[in-house]
């Protein structure tokens with residue numbers, strides 16, 4: 779519900795967009811598109827609050843690609859980790875990742891999803907291939923899982939470098955799992 783110049787708008791039912799000709803030239807009225815944004819969607823990029831790097835090895839910065847033009851990457855084998863921590867309402871969540879694919883990266887980059895301290899499984903992604911399941915926010919994404927139940931209020935994704943190549947930490951997206959769309 780919003781309030782504008784004394785008028786009350788229920789944005790869930792009604793949207794109004796007006797174009798005036800009080801302009802310095804002709805104006806053109808064509809189509810308007812509106813889209814409801816799912817309030818459960820959260821994205822944490824590398825470097826954002828909620829993102830953390832750990833381990834004894836080196837995490838490198840690359841700023842010529844990836845979501846918002848930055849990724850962190852590391853050589854494999856030291857047990858280094860990157861983590862993305864989301865505060866969520868209890869429920870079922872779709873968890874997706876984007877990254878900047880490269881032939882030096884692992885084909886089995888292990889992303890582990892946690893409900894609080896409880897592991898909900900390890901999902902291996904091939905980071906030599908580009909993510910391709912869906913596009914949003916100017917990036918392509920692949921699911922780690924279409925649906926994972928989170929009851930603790932904290933959803934954490936942890937990427938380890940115990941893999942067969944370098945691993946890249948970029949952005950993680952979560953959204954309430956929607957069985958209707960199959961996502």
Ligand SMILES: [Ca+2]
Nearest residue numbers: 823824845848
């Ligand atoms: Ca990024």
Ligand SMILES: [Ca+2]
Nearest residue numbers: 835852853858
């Ligand atoms: Ca490393």
